[in-house]
Amino acid sequence: MKKTKIYPYQIVIAQIIAITVWLSITVIQWVNNPKGSPGIRIPLIVRSIEAIAILIVSGSFILIFEKIKRDYKNNYVRLLLWLLIYIGAILANIISLFLRKLLGFAPPKIDGYFFIQSLHFYIPILLVIIIYSVGKNRIEVQVERENKLKAENLAQQAKWMMLRYQVNPHFLFNALNTIRALIGSDDENARKIVTELSEYFRYSLSSEEKYTVTIDEEINAVRNYLEIQKIRFQSKIAISINISDNSKDCLIPVFSIQTLVENAIKYGSKTSSDLLSLYIDVTGSENGIDVYIKNSGHIYTSNENSEYGTSKGINNLKNRLNHLYPNENTFNLYEKDNYVIAHIFLKNCMKK
DSSP, X not given: OOOOOOOHHHHHHHHHHHHHHHHHHHHHHHHTOTTOOOOSHHHHHHHHHHHHHHHHHXXXXXXXXXXXXXXXXXXXXXXXXXHHHHHHHHHHHHHHHHHHHHHTOOOOOOOTTHHHHTHHHHHHHHHHHHHHHHHHHHHHHHHHHHHHHHHHHHHHHHHHHHHHHTOOOTHHHHHHHHHHHHTTTOHHHHHHHHHHHHHHHHHHHHTTTOSXXXXXXXHHHHHHHHHHHHHHHGGGEEEEEEEOGGGTXXXXXXXXXXXXXXXXXXXXXXXXXXXXXXXXXXXXXSSOEEEEEXXXXXXXXXXXXXXXXXXXXXXXXXXXXXXXXTTSEEEEEEEETTEEEEEEEESSOOBO
């Protein structure tokens, strides 16, 4: 069962508003009594004493009602509530009579009209409870909305992290196999691969808790990756990288360009001629940021895959782009003039 929360500050606010309104109206009515006005002093003192009684009873009733976990939407419970408030009005009347006697302001005698006179306290007590309930409801709606947004944000982060960790660096196994093949025959390149691999995984580990990196950071990691591939493929690969200065600080999902470059080499090597040509071009303009990954060859198809190799990495990237730039990104993969082109456009790119 959900625990009921009490808002003491809201109780005070409700009491101040309700009793100020009640006190002002009743004092003015008494002063303007056509049968004879006692002036302002007596009405103000007497109504203030009664206000103290109302403060005591209304505050106590709210605390009691909040402790009793009931569904006040039930008609029988509502009827009981109305009755209890009237009992509270009688109690407030008794307290006010006691205080008036204590302070030397002769209270009226308790007679047959006492229970009717107690209705004089009923309205302000009810008004305090209503104002408190309305205020509390607004607070709880706001808290619920904030908790919902917080839960959605946590779910979004969890989904983002799930997508981020789906990025699978298959090239690690190829790199290790290349190192093993080079040891003894080309130790210099073997050491170079180890160095580039170390730098690459330094980037991977440093961005482990990140959702985004700058294009400049991502490209530096891609360069480490490509240095390893150049040693693997030797003269069978030609690489060109062009990054404009006004695009380097733009934030992108971590391993986004890396995913496209990895696909370009993996599937381009299977469909291009003897030489695999790879172009990475990132430019910024007033309209946004354009990222092009272009490789010679054709869109790879097989009996198991109808898209550019496995679509898992591409769909992963699309989802992460949509998380970071909802409705402000486009992704296209197409073939033109014996080249496969992956194009990302980011509108209003965020800066670090």
